[in-house]
Amino acid sequence: MASSNNVTFPNKLLPYLLLAPQLAITLIFFYWPASQAIYQSVLREDPFGLSTQFVGLGNFRRVISDPNYLNSLQVTIVFSVATTLIAMTIALLLAVMADKVIRGKNIYRTLLIWPYAVAPAIAGMLWLFLFNPSMGTLAYLARSAGYNWDPLLNGNQAMVLVVSAAAWKQISYNFLFFVAGLQSIPKSLIEAAAIDGAGENKRFWTIVFPLLAPTTFFLLVVNTVYAFFDTFGIIHAVTGGGPGKATETLVYKVYNDGFVNLILGDSAAQSVILMIIVIALTAIQFRYVERKVHYG
């Protein structure tokens, strides 16, 4: 953790008490079941747990030697980078614009936040009705206009589709926190710069953006984790990993192998690998990206 210039309180016991509630819930409802799920990765077991066999690292070996696994890794990188970038850039742009206008500010904010309220279960259905080549109205219109929109068979279009669906869901979330972040930047600082003659662009990049960095960093971490772990529902609803394996991300594979196909050992081994990848990635973010973050 980048050490900030915060002055601290000297209490010895109090911090543990403050941490206790969260730790207790985390240990009981997360670590205990998760450790069993991870133990699964060295077992080969039928779904009902009737026959269990210890296989050591056999599941890992098989997962890694699968040529499709490398493909999934590639797909995941493209998907995650694109989703995170698009979702954050658009949200930041909208938040800055919403901060700028005076009239209609609240209406804009409300309209931009509430798409987040659409349950993921419903979101998938909406995409089906808009963009699915068979059912979607927009797809139908594109086809009538002579554009060959067929994400069911065209892997690149399918990727565009899942990235936009995943980013779409996250824009409102990012927008909300950027708005909150912008709110806590003292207007006096910006005004001082304006008096010094700094243009709007310059004011944004020299004052607003650096002050927004803690929020941006938070969103970077959350969005990366979101793109890696929380998007299998969207992929499941929109493309099912297809066409071929064009949109099969690592977490979709974990979900599909474990939850749908009930191959528990492989799925567990994959989620362990995935966790290691993301923990490493996050550690890198904390170690290197956070250095550039300026706190208070």
Add this chain to the structure above:
Amino acid sequence: MIQNNPIGRLIAHFVLILGIVVVAFPIYYTFVASTQTLQEIIRPPLSLLPGGHFWENYSSALFGGVGRIGGVGVDRLLWNTVVMALGIAIGKIIISLLSAYAIVFFRFPGRMFFFWLIFITLMLPVEVRILPTYKVMVDLGLIDTYTGLTLPLMASATATLLFRQFFMTIPGELVEAARVDGAGPWRFFKDILLPLSKTNIAALFVILFIYGWTQYLWPLLMTNRNDMSTIVVGLRKMISFADADTEWHLVMVTCILAILPPILVVVLMQRWFVRGLVETEK
């Protein structure tokens, strides 16, 4: 005021409207579908303008469709969902305020370890650990209880991370000043930290309320009684993609109705988004 640039503001309006069109279009489209007949929906392309069956569809969904959801009234499902959404939002905000406070404003052995311990919980979705999690819930007798619906979902790192990020921007002088004034950790927390965090708490409340409201798999798996179920599960029960006649127009109506309460929360929270203490400081 700095912004005396009418063109800049015009561009801002334009960008925002464009953003809304993109972001809110699917919801608008659901609304459009909810005012059409079933036949119009299942024979694409669907019109981009609302149809003329608004009253018909909404009244039949509201007054005719109540019995559709597993013999349990919609009011009961809504109540469960409200309890779940509020429980998760409030509980999570409290426990993560406390833990972030500990991590940022105290130095103690194992600080980093605990931070990462909490942080990793972001990384294993429920679907992956469903079998053992269910077992724990059964062992603790939490199936079909409000505790079971809310407590396990309070443990997540997002909120802790957000507060940590925010607390770290609070100038050291503020803490120093408080200590000089003789304020202990509790008074500092209550009188300075909480008021400063207002905007972030509001933003988080919106997000968490919606998170709780839209939960699907958790209540589906952790409740076995229809009267403990939630509105999203009830909604999903009405939707069928294959092998059954789905009353799509009524499904669309229910979609719209299901997202109304979260929208209400967003609107009500708006006034919290005014500049807090920072504003008066200048």
Add this chain to the structure above:
Amino acid sequence: MTYRITSLSLAFGLVLASSTASFAVTEISWWHAMTGANNEVVETLAKEFNASQGDYKVVPVFKGTYPEALNAGIAAFRAKQAPDILQVFDAGTGVMMGAEGAVKPVADILSMGGSKFDKTLYLPGIVAYYSKPDGTMLSFPYNSSSPILYYNKDAFKKAGLDENNPPKTWTEVWDAAKKIKSSGAASCGFTSTWLTWIQTENYAAWNNLQWGTNENGIAATDVELKINAPTFVKHFQEIADLAKDGTFRYGGRTSEAKQLFTSGECAIFTESSGGLGDVVKSGLNFGTGQLPYEAGAQGAPQNTIPGGASLWVFAGKSDEQYKGVAAFFNFLSKTDIQARLHQVSGYLPVTMAAYEATKKSGFYDKNPAREIPIKQMLGKAPTENSKGVRLVNLPQVRDIENEEFENMLAGKQTAQQALDNAVKRGNAAIKQALGQ
């Protein structure tokens, strides 16, 4: 005075009755994945059964999609809290059968209900699908359907085809599809839902071709896929060729293609008989016919195989609960219930009696499409190629097939390559799933 006594004894009697009721009623939990109108049918059935007797109470609980319901059931079983009845989709049959100790065969349960279980009363094609190699029925078929042909009568007329004479063989389908496309009667000639279930599994059964070894997995779990045999390759190459100019349009892995038909884009369409409801509601002027067969195939048409879901009963429950389950299944098998289920929700009837009763009522004169799948399944006694398809990991093998089909339709490989790959990858996945 007499009045008093009677009312008193009446009141006493009522109290007694209600207290024994609350004592003795055994609850039977039924976890299901039925949505929409089918969900209402589930609720109604439970209500009617509960009202029909006082000993048992069936409590249906919605548990999400088929995979979600299966996961919920498995999680509950592992926590020793399994429901009494769990609805499992067709492709999950292999998984359930693999779990010998976790489930109790329905045949055993039905004979616990007092009357002896008589298999001959049930539709043979369906029973075969849900039975062990030795013929023991393992699960109770709740909702079954089978694929049939739908066609757009208006488009047929426009293209100069006989609107009362649907194509019977695949060659006829291709000819009609080309004619429809070239005449501009519709922008696409043919589409199909479920290329796996309809164009592969049912294609094999209907043309009496081997899909996999060991009677397609019915006789033993160890299966080698045979779907790269010349007839399959020819069939899929024909589809791939038609896809090049849009005469065939791909709609997706499951039932999404239905909209291509209801929107009028594609004029001929193969889909589950369960999809009839949506087609009717779309208001399209359509006709139905039997699933097309391969004119050159020996013995074709043979019989089609069911899809849908069945009800499984978990092991380790009390005799009282099993008696309740038996009573409920007997209730579901009743002719009037089955006939109604069949006519209202479009599932295949489970019993012969329900089929006969529906026929007698003249229902099929008005709804000929409802009889087609039954005739397809009853026509001939199932051969070793047409009892069904069963794998411990059927969903996974279907994924593999879909991936290869998609690469074929996108023009990246020929049908021969696609099917060779599907066989190779599928066989490896089966071996792995069996722990070999």
